Amino acid sequence: MKATFKIFRYDPDKDKKPYYKEYTLDVEPNTVLLDVLNDIKWHYDGTLTFRRSCAHAICGSCGMTINGKNRLACQTLIKDLDTSKPIKIEPLKSYPVIKDLVVDMNKFYEKMFKVKPYLVNDNPPPGREFLQTPEEQKLIDEAYSCIWCGCCTSSCPSFWADDDYLGPAALLKAYRFIFDTRDTLTEERLRIVNDADGVWRCHVIFNCVEACPKEINITEYISRLKLKVVTSKL
Amino acid sequence: MIHFHYHDVIIVGAGLAGTRAAVEVAPVADVAVISKVFPTRSHSTAAQGGAAAVLNNNLKRGVDTWLLHMFDTVKGSDYLADQNIVEYFAKEAPKAIIEMEHWGTPFSRMPDGRISQRDFGGHQRTRIAHAADRTGHALLHTLFEQSIRLGVKYYPEFFVMDLILDEEEGDYVVRGVVAYDIRTTELHIFQSKAVMLATGGGGRIYKITSNAHEYTGDGFGMIYRKGLPLQDMEFPQFHPTGLYPLGILITEGVRGEGGYLINSKGERFMERYAPDFKDLAPRDVVSRAIYTEIMEGRGVGPKKDHVLLKIDHIGKDAIMEKLPEIWKFAKTYTGVDCTKEPIPVMPTMHYMMGGIPTHHETGEVVADVGPDGEVSKVVKRLYAGGEAACESLHGANRLGANSMTDTIVFGRRVGKHMVEILDTIKIKDLPEDVGKEQEEKIKAILSRNSGEKVSKLREELQETMWENVSVFRTEEKLIKALDKIKELQERYKNVYVEDKSTTFNMELKEALELENMLNYAEALVASALFRKESRGAHSRVDYPNRDDEHFLKHTLAFKQEGKEPLIKQRNVVITRFPPQERRY
Numbered sequence: 001m002k003a004t005f006k007i008f009r010y011d012p013d014k015d016k017k018p019y020y021k022e023y024t025l026d027v028e029p030n031t032v033l034l035d036v037l038n039d040i041k042w043h044y045d046g047t048l049t050f051r052r053s054c055a056h057a058i059c060g061s062c063g064m065t066i067n068g069k070n071r072l073a074c075q076t077l078i079k080d081l082d083t084s085k086p087i088k089i090e091p092l093k094s095y096p097v098i099k100d101l102v103v104d105m106n107k108f109y110e111k112m113f114k115v116k117p118y119l120v121n122d123n124p125p126p127g128r129e130f131l132q133t134p135e136e137q138k139l140i141d142e143a144y145s146c147i148w149c150g151c152c153t154s155s156c157p158s159f160w161a162d163d164d165y166l167g168p169a170a171l172l173k174a175y176r177f178i179f180d181t182r183d184t185l186t187e188e189r190l191r192i193v194n195d196a197d198g199v200w201r202c203h204v205i206f207n208c209v210e211a212c213p214k215e216i217n218i219t220e221y222i223s224r225l226k227l228k229v230v231t232s233k234l
Numbered sequence: 235m236i237h238f239h240y241h242d243v244i245i246v247g248a249g250l251a252g253t254r255a256a257v258e259v260a261p262v263a264d265v266a267v268i269s270k271v272f273p274t275r276s277h278s279t280a281a282q283g284g285a286a287a288v289l290n291n292n293l294k295r296g297v298d299t300w301l302l303h304m305f306d307t308v309k310g311s312d313y314l315a316d317q318n319i320v321e322y323f324a325k326e327a328p329k330a331i332i333e334m335e336h337w338g339t340p341f342s343r344m345p346d347g348r349i350s351q352r353d354f355g356g357h358q359r360t361r362i363a364h365a366a367d368r369t370g371h372a373l374l375h376t377l378f379e380q381s382i383r384l385g386v387k388y389y390p391e392f393f394v395m396d397l398i399l400d401e402e403e404g405d406y407v408v409r410g411v412v413a414y415d416i417r418t419t420e421l422h423i424f425q426s427k428a429v430m431l432a433t434g435g436g437g438r439i440y441k442i443t444s445n446a447h448e449y450t451g452d453g454f455g456m457i458y459r460k461g462l463p464l465q466d467m468e469f470p471q472f473h474p475t476g477l478y479p480l481g482i483l484i485t486e487g488v489r490g491e492g493g494y495l496i497n498s499k500g501e502r503f504m505e506r507y508a509p510d511f512k513d514l515a516p517r518d519v520v521s522r523a524i525y526t527e528i529m530e531g532r533g534v535g536p537k538k539d540h541v542l543l544k545i546d547h548i549g550k551d552a553i554m555e556k557l558p559e560i561w562k563f564a565k566t567y568t569g570v571d572c573t574k575e576p577i578p579v580m581p582t583m584h585y586m587m588g589g590i591p592t593h594h595e596t597g598e599v600v601a602d603v604g605p606d607g608e609v610s611k612v613v614k615r616l617y618a619g620g621e622a623a624c625e626s627l628h629g630a631n632r633l634g635a636n637s638m639t640d641t642i643v644f645g646r647r648v649g650k651h652m653v654e655i656l657d658t659i660k661i662k663d664l665p666e667d668v669g670k671e672q673e674e675k676i677k678a679i680l681s682r683n684s685g686e687k688v689s690k691l692r693e694e695l696q697e698t699m700w701e702n703v704s705v706f707r708t709e710e711k712l713i714k715a716l717d718k719i720k721e722l723q724e725r726y727k728n729v730y731v732e733d734k735s736t737t738f739n740m741e742l743k744e745a746l747e748l749e750n751m752l753n754y755a756e757a758l759v760a761s762a763l764f765r766k767e768s769r770g771a772h773s774r775v776d777y778p779n780r781d782d783e784h785f786l787k788h789t790l791a792f793k794q795e796g797k798e799p800l801i802k803q804r805n806v807v808i809t810r811f812p813p814q815e816r817r818y
Contacts, residue, residue, distance in 0.1 A: 030569075038447075042693075046689075049738055049740050054275075056280070056563060058368070059279055105272070118380050121336070129335040130335060141366070
């Protein structure tokens, strides 16, 4: 069948402003959108630019806005899109565009680094692994599987309003360490998320949950963080 | 404009091996990691099933020992692995895994809180530590996170084009690398005391692969283009269970958790090929079995070109807990709910056992061997690790779950080596024209307005490799492939790109990657032609038996301009386990 893809284009080397370009080509219902983009790049227009790597939703490179929703191109099948009209593909919102679908994610990464995204345990390590029961591990099992694609933070109205807000991905990362029974930096971590740019900026809109390609219930984890903050003596 | 940087240590590649080495060096020296993608995008993150190490947490198949892990690995390698390296690996593996746990890796757990271990192919004990079925992701994020804590400097989205080599006392020596910033296409010269290549493998020379688009063997290319050897390249591993038809990896952990393969008659066919190990035979054995079933007409589907992997019998709860990602892949890409029906699978190009040869004691890259088969020349202070390297731990066939452990065991060892030598090294000025050659190369590609299209050449290469150099090989097909590669190399001289932009020019990057691919593909096919025997993943239909008398040797392939590659043999180190017939 034929489908039309209306793709956001902008090359700062030659374009004064962005524009949309339409490509119409044969696709199968089970074709993955990333393969369509590759097909366009390799066979029709070598200038079309986007990031991609693993092609199965684990590296987090190909986050983009597809018909208004933030998704990974490699996890989106044509049959799940309305092909009766052009499929609109745009760069992730709220990050500056470098070229076409490639955005500058530095603001996103800075937020991730702000929450001290690493396990700290200053006790002398045991001669073996730290013990952690399956129930304790389950607390972080979903949260650690974040792939840093940036789809959630880019979908968050609070982040649109003020990009100093840590945003859902960074708060999820904070959760992952605060609720890791092996971590000893809890108090400092809670202070970071209790900051003016922290958890209280989350207004429980659930856009992040809808956007997350790993189906992580981010809003739920942010709510648990809020509870932890108010029940801790900071 | 050319930019200059100095760091004591430069690591190329931000996957598990590279970041593990960086974490080792960072407390004592200035270390920078250059990667063509943002670090968490590195392909290590796609590793699923687990990392092998003798922890003895799960004793359901008996007590484990490092000697048994060593034996399984040597036997799995079809006796081509260097046994001194395997012994070091098996002894260090538990420490390396525990260290990762202390740094925060969210391993799956046993009821008593210890790290959970599962079964994998070719391992006689339950020794695979895992974080559900996303172990690579869990390990990579842990290392990246710890490297941030230690202040490791990253240059993300920089593409390294070449090594800067010099000569010193009869050996080569590395002085740095030439790279460019993908965002601006400006050249950056990195000077350093030591360099590590942790550039991963290169499955993208094949049409069907579990490997990432970025997996284009740039380290292999960099080495081979300099006239340095690549070792045992004839051994790419075909993973038996790629998701049909895309080739996405379906972890061996599915079989480790009790899954098994069936053909169109519903037969559990691995019982015929490996009566003892059955579906948990090593990958070379299982991939050959699947192809044999298909060739003999017992494949499934309208084209009878794949088989089925059954796992629903272990129950929905177990699948969702131990194999959640696999459930989702199968559902998303094929619509199959594996809690109810079997997953369609076929072999997919997965891993390079071969790669950049390293010295057994110093870990430095090997530049040559003498007529006695022993290392005669190295590249001083140039190291390799992870899939890019050939230590040789995996020999002719890698056991599943040994590669993740490989990256952290040998990444750590490379880091330690570098720390030991740094103080003794004096920095020498780089040649004045450094970077000029690479600048010209980029200019030439960008300025050409017609010629050969990158994607066309790459597709022809991938097609040729898949058709002629996959699981079963013959001299006729290998010659055909080598001729085709030579033709593509000629046509590459006229390669052009449509994208002329100096901002994030991915087409230019693809052109430079293709040059690397056309180089190591040549080494791979020439090595496969030379090895007139069948061993591990290298199955020659015309030479079906293993020939220890002539080929219990590593293959070294050297590029020769305008000529066939030069092939030499390097001795295999055998310490504890003399070669035996390999049965499973």
